[in-house]
Amino acid sequence: MPSISALEIHVGSFTLEIQQSILVWLILCVVFATFFIVAGKKIERQDPSKASKGIVYISEEALNLVLFVIKGNLRETTKKYIPLFGTLILMMIASNLIGLIGLQNPTSNVSFNATLAITMWLMIQGNAIKKGGLIARLKELTEPMVILTPLNIIGEMALPISLTMRLFGNILAGSIITMLVYTLIKALMPWGVLGLSATPFLHMYFDIFSGVIQTYIFFTLASFNLGQQVAEEE
Template sequence: MDFVITVGSFVLEIPQSVVNWLGLCVILCVLLVIWGKKFEKADPTQAPKGIVLMVEMLYNTCMSIIGDNLKEKTHRYLPFLGTLTMMMAMSNLLGLLGLQPPTSNLSVNVTLALMMFLLIQYNGIRKGGLLARMKELTEPMFFLTPLNIIGELALPISLSLRLFGNILAGSIIMALVYYMMTSFMPFGALGYLFTPLLHAYFDIFSGLIQTYIFFTLASFFLSEQVCEGE
């Protein structure tokens, strides 16, 4: 159900997926503050356990996703890319709670993909200036410039559509499964024997895999601008 704000004749309709994304932002901000305080109080001479151990595992996971591409530049971009990685993973798992995953909304995915695209282009311009960046698009031969431009623009399109298609498809399939179960009650109740397996694939496996692919590709193209000399 969408969230509607009405002020006089002005009506603002916010999709449920966007509301869920904003809710996840608040939740993750609170968690990061709590985790940060736990780390401040943790004894570095003792083996990590509990929340500290869990956060270290999350940290290592985010490092492994983007670290292979960004190498020693990883720590510079980890706060930004790591936070978005956790946000996307959490959003893709919302189907387990019966909520619409934010990434099933194309506008959310396009926004995330454009953020990656602008980050890459900014670093490309910052590296050698605007003219040097434009010159890169004409290499290795000038007549390939249109193809190079298309290749640059294809990144945000492919990132957003791949994520959108996989997450939306999973949401639709699960909705159809539950609709069929309710239509064929009481025999449809047998479907609950199989729905955990479907959720494990469409929400957990597919959701986490799409998160991995999104940020692996984004960090790879970013590394071409920030790690070019290596």
């Protein structure tokens, strides 16, 4: 059975096409929402005198992972941003790893990555304005010399572009290389079956290692830039 590459919704002469990557993300939203609701109820009933197990233990380890990524950058404001960053970090890891079961990674869609990167950027800029006001924020762009203002503006705009393209390029490249290898194996059958011995290593690197490390880089950079605006200077 051929895989569904996109879902088309027809309303009169209007056609809405939803790519598989976005459908996968929507499914992950439902899965994680259900997980968080169930985990929250389990945690409320957890006896603190007993060792955690099951979904409570998984939740604790997930929290430790999130803290590892963002706490050093957000410092005393970490607790405030755990719900946002925690949800996105766990969902991005899942979306990067979902290629292991043959589905399209949401992060291989540049529109998805750009939306997430712009959301992070707007949050950073919003907090910068909230901290000192719009005039103070604009003044920051003229430091240390007015002549450097265009470069400062380019530097600010580079963050969402960098976050988008780094994530998109690495995840898409991994998907393409893996697809090409499987296509070559199929073309060289029956001798191509020998190439299957190398595919686990491809998935270990492109789907697991690269997926996890790109999530770490994305949210480390995002939390670092946010921390510059919301956390107290050390």
